[in-house]
Amino acid sequence: MAPAALNKTKGSKLQKPPPKKKPKNDIFTEKHLKEDDILDDSGSSDEEVEDQEEFDIDEQGSASGSDILSDGDDTFTDDFLQGNDDEEKVSSSDSGKDSGSDSGSDSDSRSDSDESDIEKKSRALDERKAREEKDAEEEMRLNIAEEHDEFRLPTKEELEDEAHRPPDLPNIQRRIREIVRVLSNFKDLKQEGTRRKDYIEQFKMDLCSYYGYNDFLIGVFVEMFPVNELIELVEAFEKPRPICLRTNTLKTRRRDLADVLLNRGVNLDPLSKWSKLQSASSFLPVMALAPQEKERIVDMAAAPGGKTTYIAALMKNSGIIYANEMKVPRLKSLTANLHRMGVTNTIVCNYDGRELTKVLGHNAVDRVLLDAPCSGTGVISKDESVKTFKSFEEIQKCAHLQKQLILAAIDMVDASSKSGGYIVYSTCSMMVAENEAVINYALKMRDVKLVPCGLDFGRPGFIRFREHRFHPSLEKTRRFYPHVNNMDGFFVAKLKKMSNSIPTVAPSEPLESVEQASVPNESNREKKIAEPLKKTGAMKKGGGLINGVSDNRNVESPSPAENRKKRKFPSREEISKVREEKRRALREGKKKTARKSGTKE
Amino acid sequence: MRPLDETETDAVFRKLHSFTGHNLKNIVENPSHEGPEPNPGRYCFRLHKNKVYYVSESLVKRATNISRKNLASLGTCIGKFTHGGSFHLTIQALNLLAANAKHKVWLKPTSEMSFLYGNHVLKGGLGRITDSISKNDGVVVFSMSDVPLGFGSAARSTQDCRKLDPNGIVVHHQADIGEYLRMEDEL
Numbered sequence: 009m010a011p012a013a014l015n016k017t018k019g020s021k022l023q024k025p026p027p028k029k030k031p032k033n034d035i036f037t038e039k040h041l042k043e044d045d046i047l048d049d050s051g052s053s054d055e056e057v058e059d060q061e062e063f064d065i066d067e068q069g070s071a072s073g074s075d076i077l078s079d080g081d082d083t084f085t086d087d088f089l090q091g092n093d094d095e096e097k098v099s100s101s102d103s104g105k106d107s108g109s110d111s112g113s114d115s116d117s118r119s120d121s122d123e124s125d126i127e128k129k130s131r132a133l134d135e136r137k138a139r140e141e142k143d144a145e146e147e148m149r150l151n152i153a154e155e156h157d158e159f160r161l162p163t164k165e166e167l168e169d170e171a172h173r174p175p176d177l178p179n180i181q182r183r184i185r186e187i188v189r190v191l192s193n194f195k196d197l198k199q200e201g202t203r204r205k206d207y208i209e210q211f212k213m214d215l216c217s218y219y220g221y222n223d224f225l226i227g228v229f230v231e232m233f234p235v236n237e238l239i240e241l242v243e244a245f246e247k248p249r250p251i252c253l254r255t256n257t258l259k260t261r262r263r264d265l266a267d268v269l270l271n272r273g274v275n276l277d278p279l280s281k282w283s284k285l286q287s288a289s290s291f292l293p294v295m296a297l298a299p300q301e302k303e304r305i306v307d308m309a310a311a312p313g314g315k316t317t318y319i320a321a322l323m324k325n326s327g328i329i330y331a332n333e334m335k336v337p338r339l340k341s342l343t344a345n346l347h348r349m350g351v352t353n354t355i356v357c358n359y360d361g362r363e364l365t366k367v368l369g370h371n372a373v374d375r376v377l378l379d380a381p382c383s384g385t386g387v388i389s390k391d392e393s394v395k396t397f398k399s400f401e402e403i404q405k406c407a408h409l410q411k412q413l414i415l416a417a418i419d420m421v422d423a424s425s426k427s428g429g430y431i432v433y434s435t436c437s438m439m440v441a442e443n444e445a446v447i448n449y450a451l452k453m454r455d456v457k458l459v460p461c462g463l464d465f466g467r468p469g470f471i472r473f474r475e476h477r478f479h480p481s482l483e484k485t486r487r488f489y490p491h492v493n494n495m496d497g498f499f500v501a502k503l504k505k506m507s508n509s510i511p512t513v514a515p516s517e518p519l520e521s522v523e524q525a526s527v528p529n530e531s532n533r534e535k536k537i538a539e540p541l542k543k544t545g546a547m548k549k550g551g552g553l554i555n556g557v558s559d560n561r562n563v564e565s566p567s568p569a570e571n572r573k574k575r576k577f578p579s580r581e582e583i584s585k586v587r588e589e590k591r592r593a594l595r596e597g598k599k600k601t602a603r604k605s606g607t608k609e
Numbered sequence: 610m611r612p613l614d615e616t617e618t619d620a621v622f623r624k625l626h627s628f629t630g631h632n633l634k635n636i637v638e639n640p641s642h643e644g645p646e647p648n649p650g651r652y653c654f655r656l657h658k659n660k661v662y663y664v665s666e667s668l669v670k671r672a673t674n675i676s677r678k679n680l681a682s683l684g685t686c687i688g689k690f691t692h693g694g695s696f697h698l699t700i701q702a703l704n705l706l707a708a709n710a711k712h713k714v715w716l717k718p719t720s721e722m723s724f725l726y727g728n729h730v731l732k733g734g735l736g737r738i739t740d741s742i743s744k745n746d747g748v749v750v751f752s753m754s755d756v757p758l759g760f761g762s763a764a765r766s767t768q769d770c771r772k773l774d775p776n777g778i779v780v781h782h783q784a785d786i787g788e789y790l791r792m793e794d795e796l
Binding site: 328330333339342343344346347348350352353354355356357358359367368369 | 664665667668671672674675678679683684685686700701704786789
């Protein structure tokens with residue numbers, strides 16, 4: 009044990025890389041995670057190490073733990089020594105007790121052939137030690153069963169320490185992975201006295217700091233995906249999606265284009281799934297739209313023109329396309345692209361999408377493509393600012409605008425058109441509020457029906473999500489994710505207009521006004537909650553905002569429910585009245601019979 | 610948006626004629642496939658905010674209810690009128706011109722890029738050239754694979770070109786498709 013004690017210093021100093029190099033030593037690394045943190049940050053100063061050890065012992069509560077730790081370290085110090093010159097110097101200055109380690113450090117200075125002999129010797133020693141270790145491990149397992157495989161959540165003081173120091177990325181990443189592991193097998197692996205929620209909170213914070221998201225977005229993603237997928241999703245967002253090209257069939261053929269590009273040295277893989285067409289997420293809605301020749305089509309948010317030109321190509325320049333774009337600066341790129349691609353059947357106009365029905369008239373066109381302006385949460389790989397700048401209010405604003413736009417789009421379509429009557433709604437966002445909620449709204453407000461998009465991949469949309477319940481036909485919508493489909497996050501829905509009449513459900517107008525009213529209410533509430541929270545610390549704000557969000561949602565759902573109740577009030581009241589009368593009648597009948605029987609008796 | 614008046618029509622046609630010659634008839638009378646009606650209508654020219662557009666009639670009808678302020682483009686823009694009143698063809702007219710061009714020039718692959726950057730065509734870069742080009746004719750520039758690259762005006766006649774030294778200018782550059790990238794804002 010003496011060598012072990014002496015080697016403590018060396019062992020803990022050199023503990024830095026071993027956890028990374030030797031996965032089988034997970035047990036030790038997890039327990040001594042905090043130790044690693046401080047070691048990593050501060051290099052190897054003796055004072056820290058000593059503090060560390062004390063800390064360690066306190067946590068463990070048993071000296072045996074630390075002994076075994078250093079034993080384990082010895083095994084790795086040898087291998088480590090052979091690999092790394094720097095550490096070798098440190099160790100050689102300190103140690104000298106262990107023959108194995110000495111030989112290890114010496115061997116590095118000799119030639120390779122000599123090294124191998126001595127390596128073998130030291131390896132034999134290592135193996136012996138490893139065996140001893142394993143026995144010790146198993147003992148420990150039996151003894152300290154709970155603490156064993158466990159990953160310990162950092163305590164508040166530790167977190168504060170971390171907050172003061174510059175972010176320690178490898179440590180955070182390790183912690184993220186550990187939490188994922190724990191959450192996947194929660195019963196067995198959880199730390200005593202902590203709840204799942206704590207793990208998730210820590211997880212969210214780590215994700216925020218490691219990947220650079222703001223709390224709101226991470227909160228939303230955590231709700232939408234299981235933890236493992238979430239990691240994949242976030243990783244996928246870090247990488248750019250492959251750029252896809254579409255050949256302008258009006259001007260050339262796919263093969264010619266491929267030849268030219270290859271000559272210039274561009275790496276090209278033909279996307280084989282659709283033999284004629286190359287898909288990336290922005291082409292999917294057009295494929296879903298399937299415009300026919302000689303139709304009248306409206307593209308409501310057309311800039312910079314990728315989809316519009318595609319529509320024109322599919323239509324072979326027949327028919328008419330109305331390309332509308334609200335923002336003037338984007339108009340230029342739209343017109344330039346249209347001309348460059350040789351599109352001749354297009355009228356470009358600059359309206360707010362909601363005004364288009366006035367201009368073009370109701371029931372005037374065959375198909376409408378609405379690629380709605382959205383929060384862009386699906387294209388984080390292209391625009392990293394989305395990670396930090398999106399908040400609940402923005403999502404709600406977007407959702408509100410999208411609802412209005414989709415109604416305008418539906419009104420423009422002529423249900424009785426021979427070949428058409430379709431609306432395709434798409435966004436490059438993954439938020440439920442912008443996708444399924446908007447479609448649900450459209451289904452209620454107009455006489456439309458969801459039809460299959462014609463895209464055979466992608467996940468069906470959510471039918472229920474947290475407290476929302478959507479129309480079951482929403483499974484015909486499609487969601488695309490970067491980590492599943494290797495394209496940007498996307499949502500597509502195809503609606504068919506059944507008739508031109510607007511269903512005269514009296515609640516329709518109050519519903520709209522209620523929703524509009526609730527939106528500013530929510531934003532007010534959100535502000536009120538946010539302001540006091542700004543004063544508290546960063547971590548708490550994150551937690552508070554997330555709570556605020558969930559509160560808002562909870563508050564929101566009862567109020568429309570109440571309103572629904574109010575609106576259906578007359579009919580429900582009538583029904584209940586009728587029922588009550590029936591009950592009364594029954595009761596009276598029973599009483600009568602009772603009386604009769606009573607009197608009889 | 611309004612139809613062109615006499616002088617304007619004159620100017621436009623003259624420019625077009627220098628490129629297309631007799632084929633001008635084709636341009637004007639081309640049956641259009643655009644528009645939802647089964648009968649092909651005809652194309653016409655319209656002036657909107659100093660730009661001349663070549664659109665089919667059915668498109669024009671549909672566009673009338675879009676107010677002047679909000680209309681950005683119709684069909685194909687073929688050129689602009691300057692403040693001084695002269696008409697210049699822009700690159701967007703290329704498709705139209707290329708289909709009906711009388712005078713053509715083909716460039717060698719090596720000098721394609723130079724032309725696309727806005728330089729004039731030199732004798733050394735010339736691959737093929739149609740006969741009967743006279744000075745100051747409109748010429749459409751193609752690559753060897755028959756991809757239209759742009760257009761310009763001939764600096765000298767075909768005969769003279771044959772005698773020219775390799776660094777002499779054959780075609781003065783007027784517009785090329787590289788402008789879509791270089792001068793996006795000005796289009």
